[in-house]
Amino acid sequence: MIQRFILGKKNHITLVSAVLIAIAFINKWTIGNMGIFIWSLVIASVLGVAPIVIQAYQALKVKVVSIDVLVTLAVVGAFAIKNFEESAIVTFLFLFGAYLEQRTLNKTRSAIKELTQMAPESALKQMENGEFEEVEVDEVDVGDILLVKTGAKVPVDGTVLTGEGHINEASITGESVPVSKKKDSQVYAGTILENGTIQIVADRVGEDTTFGRIIELVEEAQDSKSEAERFIDRFSKYYTPAVLVLSVIVWLFSQDIELAVIILVLGCPGALVIGVPVSNVAGIGNGARHGVLLKGSEVINDFSKVDTIVFDKTGTLTIGNPKVADTEIYTDNADEVLSYLASVENESDHPLAKAVVEHIGDTKLYTVENTDVVKGGGIVAYVDSHRVAVGNVALMEQENVPLDEKARADIARFEKTGNSLVLTSVDGQLKALMGIRDQIRPGVKADLQKLKKMGVKSLVVLSGDNQGTVDLVARELGLTEAHGHMLPEDKSAYIKGLQAKGKIVAFVGDGVNDSPSLALAQIGIAMGSGTDVAIETSDVVLMNSDFSRLPHALGLTKATANNMRQNIFIAVGVVLTLLASVFFSEWMNMSIGMLVHEASILAVILNGMRLLRYKLR
Secondary structure, three states, X not given: XXXXXXXXXXXHHHHHHHHHHHHHHHHHHOOOOHHHHHHHHHHHXXXXXXXXXXXXXXXXXXXXXXXXXXXXXXXXXXXXXXXXXXXXXXXXXXXXXXXXXXXXXXXXXXXXXXXXXXXXXXXXXXXXXXXXXXXXXXXXXXXXXXXXXXXXXXXXXXXXXXXXXXXXXXXXXXXXXXXXXXOOOEEOOXXXXXXXXXXXXXXXXXXXXXXXXXXXXXXXXXXXXXXXXXXXXXXXXXXXXXXXXXXXXXXXXXXXXXXXXXXXXXXXXXXXXXXXXXXXXXXXXXXXXXOEEEOOHHHHHXXXXXXXXXXXXXXXXXXXXXXXXXXXXXXXXXXXXXXXXXXXXXXXXXXXXXXXXXXXXXXXXXXXXXXXXXXXXXXXXXXXXXXXXXXXHHHHHHOOOOOOHHHHHHHHHHHHOOOEEEEEEEXXXXXXXXXXXXXXXOOHHHXXXXXHHOOOOEEEEEOOOOHHHHHHHHHHHOOOEEEOOOOHHHHHHHHHHHHHOOOOEEEEEOOOOOHHHHHHXXXXXXXXXXXXXXXXXXXXXXXXXXXXXXXXXXXXXXXXXXXHHHHHHHHXXXXXXXXXXXXXXXXXXXXXXHHHHHHHHHHHHHHHHHHHHOOOO
């Protein structure tokens, strides 16, 4: 109970110690009463060392020789030689340094605080009588109908039922430009309706919302430890006792207890212990603000070293909203074939299927039976008692559909212009060929150039699409390599091949079809609007599928990794310099050493905080 009280009043103790030290020295320089001078310093020392002793005791209970142990022994030593000035100043500087450290660390965690403050607290829920009443957001269940008015926060993830408006999605995507929403649009918890009024149905509530998952993800990431941090933990475990042993050896050989006490103070590795975590926390916080979710400092370390980035094509380099561009029909009964085709494609959620259905438009739809989805090929089903196969050339060959000279010439022509092919056969005969093209994302070429300038040597595209289409995209974007006709297992095998050659590979995909490759690559990067699969399977999530976040993410991880190294260099350099100055200079004492020591802690914290303002040039 007393321990908790003392630790809870640590900041107050720091303030009282400062006042007592000031009284002591003002008295010495004015009145000259040595009694007041000494007793002020003694009381300041005893008060100041109390929380440090408690922390040292707690550390020793779990068999850890912490910095607090070193400072406690140093203060005891200073008391033993009646050097009350040193003991008072050392305890004050140590406590004041801890206060500054905590304050600045809290600032680096501001991304979490801001996100938490953005979390909606209430919602207007439709009750059984049809009226909307304000309730706590915890009282909202999946399926409830909610009303969102101008200026209000969207309380849950949901789908717009009625109304229109513009929503600021900065809390989810990092993008402040409002997004237009209308019937069937997806909306996310924590975003703000800037104008309009909408009714939504709740799809995900509480911690299951995208916003809740982001907060959870960033918190977990900031608490994770990188290889550098784990090394420093191990280093500190042995380093602190080593400093203790060194001071004992110095005392035994020199019989100078003051020198031994000074070594205890100067050897404190405070900046080393705090330097790497503060860089990690600030880097992840910056990413969270800019629509880049980094899953921990291990990810930062690996991503900063990436030399090869492999891309899925559809939905990553391209918009993922393909349209039918070319059509060839090989039958007189076109309407019936297109009806069969629309009936089969209506069963699929594939982007190419949606493009076909949209192109055909209103037509008669038949019942589809015995549907068989052929992996990497297409769909085979029975429609109106006919066996209908819809897919690529490989599926047609598997179905033994003969392709005459004209059909093969059409296929070659379609592929040359960058089309993905959808062939339709009915009862083993080719009836239709459609060429579907996707549009390259705006700004992707400039973003890829930025990645090259940041040291990425190879930019590769892998796609299930035909080679002609993939080559066209690669030429337009200036990619290093392009491989088409790739099934998910082919992509995984290709990534394994790159890794066998010593490449550090990042894979960028949509987080669904490419989950094996996302998991296999050293860094899996999901292009996903905060979808469950994207958040679960990847190491990095680019919110709102915004490709322009990728150069920022890579630049941020490189800056964070550099920042960690700088902090280690500062911390180790200061400790070595201080210890050397004990033996090779006459001006070093406990107070100066502790002042420099605390200054080094502040230096690494401020250096780490620079990452909060990082922006890609």
